[in-house]
Amino acid sequence: MAEFLFRLGKWSFLNKWKVIAAWLVIFAGMTVAALTLMKPFTSEFEISGTPAIEAVEKLDEEFPGAGQSVNAATVNVVFQAPEGETLDEPQNSAAMDETLAYIEDNLDDRQGTERFGNPLKVSEELQRTVFDLETEMGLPEPTARADAENLAMVSDDRTIAYTTFTFDAESAQAVTEDQRQVVRDAIEVGEDAGVRVEAGGPGFGEAIVINTTSEIIGLAVAFIVLIITFGSLISAIKPVVTAVVGVGIGVLTILTSTHWLTLNDITPVLAVMIGLAVGIDYSLFILSRYRAEYQRLGGPDAAGLAAGTAGSSVVFAGMTVFVALAALVIANIEFLTWMGLSAALTVAIAVVIGLTLTPALLGLTRSKAFGGKIPGLAGNPGWGKKEEPPRSSWRSLEGETLGTKWVKLIQRVPGLVIAVVVLGLGAMSLPVSQLEMALPSDATSGKETTQRQSAELMAEGFGEGVNAPFLMIVDADNVNPDAAPLVPIKNAIQDAGEDVNEREAAGLASYLYTVSQANSLVDVKHAQLVTVNDDNSSAQVLVTPETGPADQRTAETASALRSIGTEIQDATGVSIGLTGLTAVQMDITERLGEAMPLYLSVVVGLAIILLLLVFRSIMVPVVASLGFLLSVGASFGLTILVWQEGLWGLVDTPAPLISFMPIFLIGVTFGLAMDYQIFLGTRMREHYVKTGGSNELYNKYNGVEESVVVGFSRGVRVVTAAAVIMIAVFVAFINQPLPFIQIFGFALGLSVFFDAFFIRMGLVPAAMFILGRATWWMPKWMDKILPNIDIEGTKLEERFEGVDRTKDNKESLDA
Incomplete structure (x- = not known):
């Protein structure tokens, strides 16, 4: 793959105008398609095959139109x-x-x-x-x-x-x-x-309003971080341009697909969040590698080598994010499936754009690719000082950077670092046990909105349950007239002189019995018979709970009503369904909760396989996955404390988290976490493979320790920049007016922060220092059956080892 990507990167560099024109044509074409074919999004969260939806179908059958x-x-x-x-x-x-x-x-x-x-x-x-x-x-x-x-x-x-x-x-x-x-x-x-x-x-309900300042803020912060990283105005523009083009094409594709698909209006918002973050990062990784090579090799070969090495990492990093998002199909929930696939498509586009448009833009600027240098930044000399030539050999490091000092500190106290990270993030994960989930409703809207205030007024005047009514559908077609619970009620109806036959009396008795049983529940405020159909074969029973739609007791009441319905069915022969908007939403929440373990198992399992292929190690994927669980647990814990429990009054609308946030957050966070694992880990493995596990630079470290120190030092700057950019993009969405979008931005930003800076830059190198040679161990039989992907591009780099074409390429670079 590295060889293919090398040729693609070099070709894109040399054929810059073709590549740029192609992407512009695609962008224009998708714009026309979107404007021509797009249809409105929906704010509905509905899935088929749940008990509440089946009850709705029964309701429509027995009461046409209802x-x-x-x-x-x-x-x-x-x-x-x-x-x-x-x-x-x-x-x-x-x-x-x-x-x-x-x-x-x-x-x-x-x-x-x-x-x-x-x-x-x-x-x-x-x-x-x-x-x-x-x-x-x-x-x-x-x-x-x-x-x-x-x-x-x-x-x-x-x-x-x-x-x-x-x-x-x-x-x-x-x-x-x-x-x-x-x-x-x-x-x-x-x-x-x-x-x-x-x-x-x-x-x-609140209309989905997207505040465009979120994207602007995220891009502005990203641009500043890129300037600090590269010390160049021109180079800082490139990742922003590629990200905007990629996200634009992704969103336009989503808009076009609404002609055939019914998509939730949150779908493009999440695609933009994730697309911007990974789009900038992927271009940043390729650009950073190009910067390290172009002085030595010149533009075309440097672009090819950057695409063949860093680009290989981008492909596999993008693949992990794609798999994590596409695997949401497992949950078998329509709106979540399309959310995942839409975001996955945007990520795939970001990968392709990074591998083609980034080299093309480098070819466009050529020797000015890192022009507009700012003195004192990214190794640029200060005012009046002469620039020193960069060191590009893999056998040397460019001074004692902050990243080098940090990883050496970890090497001295790896056990302490592991203890602090595990105990710290573990403690922050404790609130996860208090997780409550619900779908957006008036009761969870912002406190200042008229929707939230109307719900609060209704609750104040008529009780919380007025906002969360249930509807029980009682079908008495197969009622047993001799059922013991119904006989006293049936006899009373007939003794009252009602002109009904025994079966009709039994049906009415079953309705009244259902009402009495529902009223027997502690958390039911009132249940009553509201209507019977024309042939007296079915009835609707309105059940008003004591609690509101966002209260966990309401979900427990729904469960209790269904249990009672089952008991009534067994005792009398009637069939009972529970529906209503509240019941429909609770079924979605329950389905999401049930899908979580399977989804997590599949995503983690597939990612471990990918990491096995990349690192050819048993322990690296295991440590990476366990670290992810810690980071996502801590981000969940703090998100629950702030947004659900209202910690320190930081938010004015504490409420249960939106039902699909946990499973979506797990998918996105896992994919992004593996991104940083791949970019840092491949740098470490690259040095380990090249030295054959020996120590070439530091006598006081063994081969494994040196590979961790060197790989970390070479990759940490760009990974830090990538993490800060991603955090900035996500956190910028806290500026959105809708609470659940704010929560997504907060939780994703927090997840990236914990995973990048605590796990990938703390726990993982510390664990590798302790494991020693076991870090890169793999059973021989497994090593033989796994394909050798060479994600580091080792063979590709061997072709250019010791090559210096600075003089040969000077004229072409300046052309």
Whole structure:
């Protein structure tokens, strides 16, 4: 592979205009395709085959059209009276009328208006209707009264009320900005009239707004780091250009694919985050190697050698990230699969761009590739000082750098370094046991948003559970009329003189029995029968929990309801399903949790195989993988403390982490961690292989120790720069308005920080010093069966060892 990449890099350097033109044509073509074919993204998190989705399908079968209500574009408009007043007072009631009149006048195509209107009037009428209907059905008055009160739209103290309607849209994700704006304007009308008005619900969720300053900040920091690394303005531009082109093509491809695929609107955001980070880093690694070779070999051969050596590492590093992201397919969750594949595609594009466009840009600038030098940086002489020629031999080091001093310090106290890293990161991993997961909802929106405030007002006036209702679907087609739990209820129905046959009476009895069993649960505030279909064969039971959608007790309540449903099915023959938006989201969270162990096993296993091929060692992949677990555990722990538990009040919206963040974070972090392992490790192995395991530079170190010191010294500067750039790109996304995007930026930045600076630059070299020759040990039988990839490009470098073409290439470099 090194030979192929050498030819590709050299060809790209010499055929710069062809390469640049080709990428520009591809960029332009993808732009046209995206503008022509793209369709809107969705904010929906849904998967097929879960119990809640199956219950929705059953609901639609028994109550045609009702299944759409689970994802309907419903809006809750919530009112609160001024302090010391109630909503019954004339001026406050009039303010609510004005607010709702504005919605009526500007949204002619509203749906689901049964509960729309001044809640002081609508609530009273609704409660009276429910009470009369249930008493006519023969239900006890206390039961009918409790059911009516549970549907109240005005709080007991008359200070909070709400009304609801549905936008005329196919789903909550199809609501237009114009429709949302009507609600925003109505809020202003009500507040100008003197009452507090907030709005929420699935149809009025926060739109995904991308703050472009995140990318700008990330690129700006990257540019500064690159200037410090290379001491050159021109060289600092190249990785930024290649990253922007790569991410641009990747995002345009994602936009184009929406013509055939339904993609979540977070998909391009994550692709941009990861694409920018790896795109800059991969170009940086190739550019750094080119810098070390071009003075000696001249432009074309230096570009080829950089592509054949550092480029080989880029390919395998990119492969580990690609595998980690593409393996999200294992979770069998549609939206997560496409997120992973989209990000993986962006990474693949970044690799190809790094291997071709970077050498082409070097060919474009030729002898000016590192022009615009800044005195005093990256080895440049200070003002008025003469530049010394660089040392390029693998048998020498360029002075006692900070990286050299650090790795020598580790060599003196490797056990202490391991203890500090393991104990420190291990302690930070402890909060992982407190992990709570949920999908975005009004209750997890930013505290300043009207969605979050509407949910809090609803919870204050009607209890937390009003934001997390469940719907039980009871199918009585196969009910057993002689089932012991149903006989007393069935007999009571028939004795009451109801004109029903035994099977119909048994069906009604099963509905009432289901209600009573659901009400027996401690965390169920109220369960009630809300509707029966035309042939009395199925019913809907509304269950209101005591807790909200982000509370772990709500998930436990859902589990308990399903357990009770199973018991009722076994005892009576009916079938029961649990659904509703809350149940659908909880099923997704549960599926993600179940997929985590398998995903982690596959990703780690595949990465270990790749590292075995790269390093031809047993211990290096093992240490690398164990180190990853420590770094990802610590980043999870701190993320939970800050974003879930609200440590020190650093965030104003502590809430459970978004459900797919852990599995996605593991994939991305693992891929990036292996990047740094490959770039540092190959430098160490390169020296070890070349010296045959002997000590050529330092008499006080053995061969293994010297290879670690030399390899670390040569690779640490560029890896440090790459890590800082990646951290800057990720952390810049904390500037985004949506909390879950902020959390992704925070967690990914933290993961890279821990893995690069604690694991790859601390634990791994310390472990190699302790292991000694066992570091590079591999059983002979395994060594024979594994293909020899030569990722370091050892054979390629042998062709140029001792070659110095500075004079021969001077004219061509200046051409």
